Amino acid sequence: MADAPESLGDIVALEVAVTAFGAGPAFTSVALVYLVGSIVSSIAPTLGEVGFVEATLIAGLTSAGMASPTAVAAVLTFRIATFWIPLLPGWGALTLLQRSGAV
Numbered sequence: 848m849a850d851a852p853e854s855l856g857d858i859v860a861l862e863v864a865v866t867a868f869g870a871g872p873a874f875t876s877v878a879l880v881y882l883v884g885s886i887v888s889s890i891a892p893t894l895g896e897v898g899f900v901e902a903t904l905i906a907g908l909t910s911a912g913m914a915s916p917t918a919v920a921a922v923l924t925f926r927i928a929t930f931w932i933p934l935l936p937g938w939g940a941l942t943l944l945q946r947s948g949a950v
Contacts, residue, residue, distance in 0.1 A: 872912055
């Protein structure tokens with residue numbers, strides 16, 4: 848499981864994604880959904896926990912009172928912003944290092 852500052856940042860990012868799609872559950876509910884999702888996904892034997900995190904967060908937000916399509920949109924926005932976009936600079940750096948022969 849991630850350390851406290853990283854978890855807090857992810858909780859805030861999920862809250863921002865939920866808020867971006869309209870009224871959602873309270874911040875404490877979003878935090879609880881994220882923490883439960885984090886615990887459940889740490890058991891998942893998949894690369895980057897892809898699939899388990901999304902399913903758990905969507906189920907949690909839906910059970911907290913958010914409409915299912917809105918929960919899907921908020922969770923996908925959250926995962927794109929916190930998991931997929933940060934991969935781009937790393938991929939670019941690796942490509943540059945390979946071209947220069949450093950790797």
